[in-house]
Amino acid sequence: EVQLVESGGDLVQPGGSLRLSCAASGFPFSSYEMTWVRQAPGKGLEWVSYIDSGGTSIYYADSVKGRFTISRDNAKNSLSLQMNSLRAEDTAVYYCARVGHGDSEFDYWGQGTLVTVAS
Amino acid sequence: QSVLTQPPSASGTPGQRVTIYCSGSSSNIGSNSVNWYQQLPGRAPTLLIYINNERPSGVPDRFSASKSGTSASLAISGLQSDDEADYYCAAWDDSLSGPVFGGGTKLTVL
Numbered sequence: 001e002v003q004l005v006e007s008g009g010d011l012v013q014p015g016g017s018l019r020l021s022c023a024a025s026g027f028p029f030s031s032y033e034m035t036w037v038r039q040a041p042g043k044g045l046e047w048v049s050y051i052d053s054g055g056t057s058i059y060y061a062d063s064v065k066g067r068f069t070i071s072r073d074n075a076k077n078s079l080s081l082q083m084n085s086l087r088a089e090d091t092a093v094y095y096c097a098r099v100g101h102g103d104s105e106f107d108y109w110g111q112g113t114l115v116t117v118a119s
Numbered sequence: 120q121s122v123l124t125q126p127p128s129a130s131g132t133p134g135q136r137v138t139i140y141c142s143g144s145s146s147n148i149g150s151n152s153v154n155w156y157q158q159l160p161g162r163a164p165t166l167l168i169y170i171n172n173e174r175p176s177g178v179p180d181r182f183s184a185s186k187s188g189t190s191a192s193l194a195i196s197g198l199q200s201d202d203e204a205d206y207y208c209a210a211w212d213d214s215l216s217g218p219v220f221g222g223g224t225k226l227t228v229l
Binding site: 035037044045046047050059060061062095100101102103104105106107108109110111112 | 121151152153154156158163164165166169170175205207209210211215216217218219220221222223
């Protein structure tokens with residue numbers, strides 16, 4: 001069974017940093033591209049970042065470019081999102097998801113982890 | 120403001136057929152496949168439709184979708200109370216070099 005479990009969400013002050021993790025199991029993690037998607041309270045889905053299976057091809061949404069860094073450790077079946085210079089508008093539930101057949105096809109999602117940026 | 124445009128709400132009665140539309144442009148829907156997600160209240164999104172009209176295993180055939188030009192649609196027939204959820208369309212955007220989502224449509228079963 002495919003499982004994605006996020007962790008690391010917390011309350012952080014504006015300008016602060018946070019590192020999210022996603023533990024993957026039930027599939028050959030190193031063979032799949034992965035992505036982060038977030039959802040602000042009461043709002044829709046917003047794509048954040050994408051990483052290919054080898055960790056060499058990486059994309060970011062303009063809203064987080066230069067502040068967030070996606071990475072993966074295929075030996076540990078783990079995906080990470082380092083978030084720096086956090087802003088109030090980064091407050092959201094962050095989901096990690098597995099990329100399926102296509103670039104916007106996310107076939108498995110984690111349960112999400114809440115990041116709150118507030119003073 | 121979402122790149123893909125969806126109506127914020129839709130509704131229907133049990134047994135009815137409901138269609139949700141998603142409008143984009145040549146850089147996203149017009150040149151890439153569309154995927155649909157269902158998000159039940161308080162839950163993470165799940166993949167409902169991929170590559171325009173394919174259903175993952177376990178998704179009932181009451182759910183169908185199509186794409187034409189720069190628009191796509193999701194149809195739900197035999198509406199059930201369990202179908203109450205938010206529905207999102209998504210597609211890769213060549214101009215933005217990333218996937219884009221619609222704003223979501225909240226489906227209410229009356």
